[in-house]
Amino acid sequence: MSEFTKTLCPYCGVGCGLEVSPPAQLNKATNRDNEGNPIWRVRGDKTHPSSQGMVCVKGATIAESLDKNRLHYPMVRDSLDQEFRRVSWDEAFDVIVKRIQTVRLTQGPEAICMYGSGQFQTEDYYIAQKFMKGCLGSNNFDANSRLCMSSAVAGYIQSFGADGPPCCYEDLELTDCAFLIGTNAAECHPIAFNRLAKYHKKNRKVKMIVVDPRRTPTAETADLHLAIRPGTDIDLLNGIAHLLMRWNYVDTMFVDDCTSNFPAYAEVIRHYPPEVVARECGISIEDLETAARYWGESQRVLSLWSMGINQSSEGTAKVRTIINLHLMTGQIGKPGAGPFSLTGQPNAMGGREAGGLAHLLPGYRLIKNPQHRAEIEEFWRLQPGQISPHPGLTAWDMITGLENNAVGLLWIAATNPAVSMPDLERTKKALWRSPFTIYQDAYYPTETTAYAHVLLPAAQWGEKTGVMTNSERMVTLCQAFRQPPRQAKPDWEIFAEVGRRLGFTKEFAFANSAEVYAEFVQLTKNRPCDMTGISHAQLQVQGPTQWPHQEEDAGTRGRGD
Structure with missing residues (x-):
């Protein structure tokens, strides 16, 4: 087994390759932060084609953030003026599923919104699209990339x-x-x-x-x-x-x-x-x-x-x-x-590939395009017309939707809108009006915690295996090198479990993130972002690969030539 685990820096869109190793190693002093806590060793990956072994100070010190102020358990409260109480995952899933069912029945799927992030891995993005735009029939998925690229x-x-x-x-x-x-x-x-x-x-x-x-x-x-x-x-x-x-x-x-x-x-x-x-x-x-x-x-x-x-x-x-x-x-x-x-976030490109904005569908498709909708419906085995022909609410539209009571449920994941949205005072007032907010993050507390009814602990970088695409279309496998703390889960697993509990068991029958990615890349066939020759196994053996990389090219290391 290699001493180092190869992964990708989760900060900006440059997408620098990293090699990470445990704090304690044979015949070496334990690596510690300024407070004496053991931290993982990080260095640049010289074999990564984008960064060629170079790394900036943020990437070099990324491991310092892994164990600070983490959210370890699901928590819920009935109203924002109450204290959170710790609950089991089953209890948290039950609360979420019941509320989704109620909102779908009373207000319709268009009242359900999800606000995601360029910090997602591609597998997280893809499952969120299938869950929201496919199964629930709501195109109201947008990401903080709306504010970025x-x-x-x-x-x-x-x-x-x-x-x-x-x-x-x-x-x-x-x-x-x-x-x-x-x-x-x-x-x-x-x-x-x-x-x-x-x-x-x-x-x-x-x-x-x-x-x-x-x-x-x-x-x-x-x-x-x-x-x-x-x-x-x-x-x-x-x-x-x-x-x-x-x-x-x-x-x-x-x-x-x-x-x-x-x-x-x-x-x-x-x-x-x-x-x-x-x-x-x-x-x-x-x-x-x-x-x-x-x-x-x-x-x-x-x-x-x-x-x-x-x-x-x-x-x-x-x-x-x-x-x-x-x-x-x-x-x-x-x-x-x-x-x-030059994209701002590590996987804003992957989000675009997976359809992670309110007007997009996976494989660089557009919601307004009837042929594109039909292709996704057929692949996901949906009824014709199940995907709405209307683009969903953008990030700011979700805020105004909270103001006019059009949004009945807001699910925020891997982002902190209480500090990153424009017009913050207006944003905070709108978030305070939300009838039901799920906040899924790795850290607690954050500024957005104050506006949540349910908190879900998410796995952080290094605690889940998945794919990210950088600014130059270079696809890198980010391998997990440690277990999530306590009860934290990967984002895609959380979305998939809620989907299964809503009755979509066949749609989310994935054993691991490699299976999720394998399904996603099928939707890129003959599209500008064709990645049918890319898989977790291929990336692990051949290293970072640039798209387009069709299935017939899978035997060679692709650089988009």
Whole structure:
């Protein structure tokens, strides 16, 4: 048996490989934290293709969080002004099942909501979708990814017809020009940024443009820092496009063969001359022209963005405007080039694959698409029409639904909305109005605990085996290396048990997470995110694999080539 267990860092979307070993080892001093408590040893996995053995301070110290302030047992209370009382899992499941049955009968399935997280493993996401959208008939599953990268999802879908970043980390070391906007990657995605920074330092002909109102550590490494006024991103991007068109940097063959509606776009960018854009953005015309020249003269342009774009007003429009620059210049579909959204959470990508937003279904399908619904209904052996054709409530819609009494049951898992939602005071007032809230988390207390009627102890990273997908579509098996404390359970097991107790025994007859994943990947067949050649066993033997990776490719290690 190997001394180390291979897994993935559960913090950000870079998805760094880790190797974890027990605190006590033969002929070695026991590894302890500052308080003297034994903690697991963590180091970077040199064989992981995304991180290549590198790890930041958060990843290196992740094990310190495993035993602090854990929720060990199910607890319930009848009203929010009462104290919690410890109960058995059977009692907790009975309370939940009875309340779900009551709400379905009195208000309908559309009154049941689940709010999940990019901290879920893909198996957790998938079982939640099958439970909510399939068995209960409620599309009201959304995740905190709604506050993170849903703008990128919408932008990719509207521009390309499907979600899924077309780039990978290898492009960081192949590009001629890196265009970073709305991201402080040096601090927020440090391992991915380190790959770019090292490459940039060694290759002085490579240009780096950083667009950020602040002079961040990322901006300090740039050849050109555009400190634009907040909210003028689209002005800047269209201003660059204006110059690219004026200077004949448009790839007309690519535009004619691979895009549509370019004349309408050209008419839009005609209204963004340099003098207007420079004034609006608060930058010099010279810097604007330099940015456009860097882009136009480069053979391979890679754009990277994160929350500064995705979480802003008009986030989807900004994403599409970035993509438009790539399309007009043919800077896509080749090494070192393309529009690359850096996701915030470790498995936000896996959530997108599994249908983990209110408008999605597994396998990069859309709820509004009749064929997509029919495919899922047939696979899940549901009655035709059982999946609602209407997208469910988004995260904020759930809050307003609590305000107007449209939500009768709210199930929160692996996230802490009492500190992470926008308009916190309004959010807290709405959560206080909830008739029945289930809160499923690894920790106690958290800020959201105060608004829950039922608390369910969930297994944390390292205590359950499952899959996560990082920003570059690299799928990694996160193997359990310790048992959950006391009575904590993996999220997918909790969802599945409630499903079985509601009568859906055949739908949730899974013995382990490997079986869950095996069912899920069947729904990716012939889809953009085809993972039919990936399984727990394959990942354990061959290591992290990038999709698409079809079944016939299963004999080789896939990197999305």
